[in-house]
Amino acid sequence: MRLPNSAHAALPWRIHEITPGFTVEDVWALPTPGGPDEFPRLVASMVSDAEEDSFPQGAPFVVRLLWEARWRIGALFGWDGKDAGLGSRVASLRDRLPGDLRAMPRGPDFPDVPFTSVYLLTDEWASEMANRTVHTVMHVGWVPDGAGGHRGQMAVLVKPNGRLGAAYLAVIKPFRSLLVTPALMRSIKRGWRASANGAARA
Template identity: 45%
Template sequence: MSSRLPVGEHTSRPWRIHAIAPDFQVEDVWSLPTPGGADDFPQLVEQFAAGPDHPVVRVLLAIRLRLGRPLGLNPPATRTLAPWMRERLPGDLTWWPGPDFGPFACLYHTDTEWAAHATTSGVDAISHLGWVHDGSGGYRGQWATLVKPHGLLGRAYMASIAPIRHHLVYPLMVGSIARNWRAATSAGRSDDSSRSTR
């Protein structure tokens, strides 16, 4: 079952993103129902980066982009990592490329972390995935959103979309992630079973 977590569930873990984005605030943290093993994190990143496949989420995102265009709140059309963010990366992380996510350009991708950044005139945002122990010998995903609002416009924007994001968009997204994860896991088991009977 997916659930929204306290901010401390993100800030208490030794993620690399803490040193890269100390001026960002953690807006949301979600537990993802994606049980797996130590080596399954790349599968979650690939699935997440493919974007939301829930029709309601797609419609809401399309409306958001249409409303944001006249206000200058939309990210650039091309996914390019901002130079000032690239300069924050330590040398070892510049060699860890990963997939982009919608308007978010990948910052880095390690064995247990993936982060991507998007910027608009109102806010800079980072989407962060982590792979954490589930307390029973396995692992699961954890998703955090970090933001850096710009002035009154950015703070007003974040406040205005918070109810929709917390109660509709994010729950639908994590539910979709869970369904896709179960389907991929079942398909993998079927393939393994098929190979074993040959």
């Protein structure tokens, strides 16, 4: 379920300290109901490639087609080269971390999605990616659900690279909002359920 951007901005996340110049693109409530201490399980389930239907492999055909088209177009125009990403076109957010965050675990990286972890806390995880169009942060937090439990919450923050980046974000927004992110939500839900089943069998 999509949430207002204020659902991210109103909470005292540490990510606010290191993302000046970024804007919140959207915020989603994750279909991951759980207890107060289950955030590590959410993080582990999101980066797991054990399930055949994980994202993007398990997404609908049209989403996989869009995903593949994006990387082919990026290769054609040189959007994703080494000189366009973290450490070259833009500095990693890890370079901005205060000392206490730098001392915390960096967190896991995704096996099939080009995001690199920045930091991992007991209720907050941030990862980033950059190319010639945009610097993007995916922030995942663990929040009370208002009914005595907790759930995940994901925010996407962006910093477009000039006019190219602004145009790119405008073009992909309807596809991402209507197709890609809902498919990702379903994948996260499947992964969450699979991790619960695995914990029950252990």
